[in-house]
Structure formats: structure tokens, C-alpha cells
Amino acid sequence: MRLIALLTLALLLPAASPAHPLHLSITNIVYENGKLSIQMKSFRDDWEVGYFHFHGKPVDFTDPEQREIPWFNEYLNSKFRISIAKEAPGLNLEIDSVYVEDDALTIEMHAEVPSSPNSLYIYNALLTDIYPDQSNLVIFVYEKKESGIKFDVKKHNAEVILK
Numbered sequence: 001m002r003l004i005a006l007l008t009l010a011l012l013l014p015a016a017s018p019a020h021p022l023h024l025s026i027t028n029i030v031y032e033n034g035k036l037s038i039q040m041k042s043f044r045d046d047w048e049v050g051y052f053h054f055h056g057k058p059v060d061f062t063d064p065e066q067r068e069i070p071w072f073n074e075y076l077n078s079k080f081r082i083s084i085a086k087e088a089p090g091l092n093l094e095i096d097s098v099y100v101e102d103d104a105l106t107i108e109m110h111a112e113v114p115s116s117p118n119s120l121y122i123y124n125a126l127l128t129d130i131y132p133d134q135s136n137l138v139i140f141v142y143e144k145k146e147s148g149i150k151f152d153v154k155k156h157n158a159e160v161i162l163k
Contacts (some may be wrong), residue, residue, distance in 0.1 A: 034113050134153065
């Protein structure tokens with residue numbers, strides 16, 4: 001838990017230089033009353049480099065209009081999913097807000113979970129195709145229990161047992 005707190009602090013502090021030494025996202029997922037609440041924090045410039053990687057032109061995600069380009073949602077949906085069965089399609093994750101504070105890009109989402117599944121499957125390959133050292137930390141909260149999962153270039157999938 002102490003490591004997660006330090007990494008969260010690193011995401012929230014403004015960087016003194018244009019680059020940062022960590023490629024990291026932290027996602028908090030809370031599951032209660034049949035609903036998922038998701039908050040994902042990452043570095044804004046990592047997303048901008050990702051866009052440049054695929055399109056060969058710069059983008060500025062501090063501009064809210066540029067966060068509305070189709071690539072942003074398409075990339076997010078292709079790299080982050082939650083499903084109720086291993087091979088099932090992902091749940092409909094609805095984006096509530098996307099905002100930038102200093103160097104952090106925050107995405108807030110929610111989803112309805114049908115029925116009462118025994119487990120949920122999380123796929124998180126966010127930015128691992130751009131940065132080989134990318135770490136995606138997920139904190140999953142269910143019935144006052146927290147579990148932490150680390151995703152990286154070698155691990156994209158995990159199952160969270162609910163029962």
C-alpha cells in the first residue's frame with residue numbers, strides 16, 4: 001500500500017522537466033450495488049506520445065476538444081476492458097469525464113454489471129504498446145476489501161473473484 005501511495009503522489013506532483021521517469025497509470029475500481037465506478041490516472045504526455053506514435057503528428061490533450069478526437073476513445077476501449085466472463089465482450093464503460101491537472105490525465109467512467117457474476121475479468125494494456133516499462137496498477141474495491149493488481153507488458157489480464 002505504501003508503494004501505491006508513493007506512486008499516486010508521483011502522478012499528482014507537477015514534473016520539473018518535460019519528461020518523467022515513470023510510465024504509469026493508476027486505476028481505482030469500486031464495485032457496489034451492481035455498478036462499477038472507475039477512475040484512471042496517467043500522465044497526459046504519455047497519451048500524446050501514443051497519439052504521435054500512431055499518427056505521426058502532435059496533439060495537445062490539455063485542450064478538451066483534442067481529447068474528443070475518435071482515437072482517444074478507440075484507444076482506451078481497445079486497451080482497457082472489464083467483462084463478466086473470460087472470453088465475453090467488455091462491459092459498456094461510459095466515460096463521465098476526462099480532465100487534465102498539471103501533468104495528470106484523469107478519466108472517470110462507470111458501468112452497469114448485469115446479474116451477479118462470481119468474478120470479473122480485467123484487461124489493461126494501456127500504453128504497453130508504446131512504453132515497454134509501462135506499469136498499470138489497479139486497485140479493486142468490493143465489499144470493503146481492496147486488492148491490487150499490476151499489469152505490464154507481460155501481463156494484460158487478471159480475474160477478480162467476487163464470491
